[in-house]
Amino acid sequence: MDFSIFKLLVFDLDGTLVPYGSDELSLKTVDALRAFSRTHRMFTIATGRSFYQSKSIIDKLGITVPVIVQTGALIVDPVSGKILRSQPLNPVLHRQLQDIAGRVSADHLILGEDGVYYPTRSGVQCRNWLLQSGERCSVVGCSSELPVAIKHLFVGSEEQIREVAELVKTQADFCPHLILWPPDQGFSDWFLEVFDSSASKGQALVWLAEKLGIKMEAVMAFGDGYNDMDMLCRAGLGIAMEKAVSEVRAAAGLTIPGPENDGIADFVTGLIERIA
Numbered sequence: 081m082d083f084s085i086f087k088l089l090v091f092d093l094d095g096t097l098v099p100y101g102s103d104e105l106s107l108k109t110v111d112a113l114r115a116f117s118r119t120h121r122m123f124t125i126a127t128g129r130s131f132y133q134s135k136s137i138i139d140k141l142g143i144t145v146p147v148i149v150q151t152g153a154l155i156v157d158p159v160s161g162k163i164l165r166s167q168p169l170n171p172v173l174h175r176q177l178q179d180i181a182g183r184v185s186a187d188h189l190i191l192g193e194d195g196v197y198y199p200t201r202s203g204v205q206c207r208n209w210l211l212q213s214g215e216r217c218s219v220v221g222c223s224s225e226l227p228v229a230i231k232h233l234f235v236g237s238e239e240q241i242r243e244v245a246e247l248v249k250t251q252a253d254f255c256p257h258l259i260l261w262p263p264d265q266g267f268s269d270w271f272l273e274v275f276d277s278s279a280s281k282g283q284a285l286v287w288l289a290e291k292l293g294i295k296m297e298a299v300m301a302f303g304d305g306y307n308d309m310d311m312l313c314r315a316g317l318g319i320a321m322e323k324a325v326s327e328v329r330a331a332a333g334l335t336i337p338g339p340e341n342d343g344i345a346d347f348v349t350g351l352i353e354r355i356a
Contacts, residue, residue, distance in 0.1 A: 083354045086316065087294050089116065089123040090285060091344065092303035093137065096321055097125065099339050101264060103136045108345040113141055116348050119355060122292070124148070126281040128259065128307055131156045131195060132214045151259060151307050152284035153230045153275050165287055166193050167279040168228045176252045177232040177274055184244050186236030193228040205269045206235045234272040241270040248274055259307060282310030302344065304328060
């Protein structure tokens with residue numbers, strides 16, 4: 081393979097560039113990516129995290145290329161913080177999710193197009209998560225008139241969240257994109273994110289590549305989760321982490337070690353040697 085054709089590298093964060101739930105980049109990784117940028121090529125991230133949760137990593141790496149966050153629902157200019165592209169929920173789906181939220185006991189928040197969380201119901205653990213994750217949150221709650229929603233977030237016990245997920249699957253239209261998360265570090269609650277079916281890292285990457293004037297054949301994508309699969313498949317070369325589930329590894333062209341073993345750093349260092 082001619083690796084010189086690749087002009088843009090796109091990295092998932094958790095389990096790919098950093099260990100799950102961590103902001104700790106190894107010095108080896110930072111040095112490798114800074115060296116890559118000196119080849120006059122570009123790199124960025126595509127993550128399920130919000131822009132605010134990703135900001136410390138963005139700053140450490142000096143990323144200036146637009147970043148894909150919220151599983152592809154938002155693309156943000158990392159320098160100005162301006163949202164360049166959003167994929168909001170279908171308005172009918174948004175209203176159906178509001179109705180479901182009113183019938184369940186799980187905590188419920190809506191992410192607006194402005195990147196702010198608007199809570200309709202939030203308990204202590206949910207509020208602590210918002211504070212510790214550095215998210216922006218409306219202190220006046222959520223207006224039922226919020227015109228544009230990027231996602232609905234449900235927080236609660238595993239039983240509560242699985243109940244919500246089943247209701248969304250059976251009662252909501254337009255095949256929403258559901259992501260179920262087990263408890264985050266330091267919390268016992270489960271999380272359910274509901275996005276529009278058109279919100280994905282892969283579709284966001286296609287938009288970004290076009291904006292940058294780069295063909296998808298010249299894009300290399302790295303990931304380890306189910307929400308990375310369409311990105312790995314659409315890129316010119318998809319690379320999975322060795323601890324990724326079998327379906328993700330099967331969707332990729334190559335498999336490399338994860339962040340605990342500096343897989344990205346070693347691969348990028350080798351890539352620089354090939355394209356020098």
